[in-house]
Amino acid sequence: DPIEAIHAMIMQMSRQCAQDGCCSGAPISAVALESSNTSERLRNACADGYQGLQDVFAAKLVMGGFAADRAASLAITINASIEGAMILSRTKQDVNSLVNVANDIKTLLQAAQKP
Numbered sequence: 001d002p003i004e005a006i007h008a009m010i011m012q013m014s015r016q017c018a019q020d021g022c023c024s025g026a027p028i029s030a031v032a033l034e035s036s037n038t039s040e041r042l043r044n045a046c047a048d049g050y051q052g053l054q055d056v057f058a059a060k061l062v063m064g065g066f067a068a069d070r071a072a073s074l075a076i077t078i079n080a081s082i083e084g085a086m087i088l089s090r091t092k093q094d095v096n097s098l099v100n101v102a103n104d105i106k107t108l109l110q111a112a113q114k115p
Contacts (some may be wrong), residue, residue: 003113010105010115011099014102015090028046028083032046049113052071054076057074057079064113074108077105078105
């Protein structure tokens with residue numbers, strides 16, 4: 001079930017964050033934010049990294065019965081939500097943002113799955 005798999009992955013990220021004091025994670029965003037205006041090569045590498053993640057999410061959703069275009073759109077939402085939650089969790093030094101995103105993405109995907 002792709003919905004459960006994505007939820008479990010984000011929850012695992014929250015457990016890892018709790019374990020390491022929210023000191024790691026969101027490595028693409030750190031580089032992307034610092035280099036997107038100064039290095040085309042790094043910007044492209046970050047864009048490719050994000051696209052790779054989105055492709056994995058989209059493929060998982062398609063395998064679970066989502067239409068390809070809807071899966072691609074949801075994959076962007078999933079990726080952006082995780083990245084934002086990682087930044088908030090690191091800044092606040094707590095996992096609540098990740099847990100909230102895990103649960104809200106699950107709810108969103110369940111609603112999107114219904115005909």
